Amino acid sequence: MTRPAPRTRRLLQVTGAGAAALLTLGACSSDSSGSSPDSAPSASGKLSGTVTVFAAASLKESFTALGEQFEKAHPGTKVAFSFAGSDSLAASITGGAPADVFAAASAKTMALVTGKKANASAPVTFARNQLEIATLPGNPEKITALKDLTKPGLKVALCDKSVPCGAAADKILTTTGVKVTPVSYEQDVKSALTKVELKEVDAALVYKTDVHAAGDKVQGIDFPESSQAVNDYPIALLKDAPNATAARAFIALVRSAEGRTTLTEAGFLQP
């Protein structure tokens, strides 16, 4: 009975030291990023620190360009991006991920964040995106219209209905009554496009912006029915934003004439 007691004490000491170290680390990290919103409220205050932006995967190219513009205009700032499916980003934000800005690929995914009151500013639509048929360069299958996707023997990939690009495709196919039987429902828009690039499928319904970003590896074919399912892209400042001042400035840049030009060049439509 006498021996375990000192052991227990030593164990507790070790555990205590570890916990203290963890607490210190935690304090440090929240200190470095958390002080900026309180310390820089003045209008003339110079922007600094890191802006963390959670953005839909389809915004990768345009937002990376906007981030560079922002860093150039405000020396000393850094824009850190996390690009992923809007659904998983929304889940991370409501789960407590430390982000300043959320830019979603649909109003539905933004609602996941606003529904939990995790936003500090009302979401504003800053861009819109519509679908396009992606096919191989030179269009070997001679696809000119949506109904060409029903040709027998043609391999088509669609996005799964659970992700925004799939929901848009489903809406168009339902309203037009065009019955496309895909070989696969892909888990996001980029993987649907990749299957075209790898020539595993002949065509896919993806966003116009993704076709644009893929350059000459795929060819995009517009179809008039795409106007029936246009996705709105909302952006909002988040409630627990570690760097709210700089985040506001980044949102302003996205919505500025300069931002609009970058987004239009990437294939987005203006709201």
Add this chain to the structure above:
Amino acid sequence: MKPRRGATVPLPLLTPALLGLAFLLLPLLALLVRTPWRSLPALLTTPEVWDALRLSLLCATAATAVSLLLGVPLAWLLARVDFPGRALLRALVTLPLVLPPVVGGVALLMALGRNGIVGKWLDQWFGLTLPFTTTGVILAESFVAMPFLIISVEGTLRAADPRYEEAAATLGATRFTAFRRITLPLIAPGIAAGAVLAWARALGEFGATITFAGNFPGKTQTMPLAVYLALQNNPESAMALSLVLLAVSIAVLAALRENWLTATN
């Protein structure tokens, strides 16, 4: 040696052991707690779920059959035949154990895809395309599951005494007859354990399947894919599906522990 019952455990060992146990069991417990038990019957009786479960069981079993057919001879080759580069070959064969499954799927696409180095010819000569087919799922699952079988069978072969085979050879049996009549029965427990491991691994396969075979309900959408996609817009249904996979996996591992693993020790 049997572990002693009721032996005193030193506290510096017990505390981390219990923490480790809690860490491993907590997520499973959370799944059980958060599962929408009341709506479970409704969630699990949809045709999509049955399609996915049926396909999962079918493909995992087929992948195990492929692994047995090709893996047992390969394990024999690695354990019984001495040839240059054997160590390297063994390392390469077990590579899928540590390779991220998505990488496996990409590699399969490069090899057997419609535009792959072999797949191109399969398509041109026979009109055979493997991606986006149930066969594609079986191939993807075999790719990640077969090494489990090979490792298990090879280990058992190394532990088995080769003198029985030699004795059979002195009595006039060919090497293949000796393999069939002597070696196979000798290593049967190891084969069984390997097959169950491979089956369980194939059942849980996600990355290689979604990359190589895509996702189409009833054709290539296995349970793990259904869980992943359900999580995007119907978390309750994802939890219910996870529960089914969890139950099947626990049943398999329990059977494995009782019947085969102990038999080989």
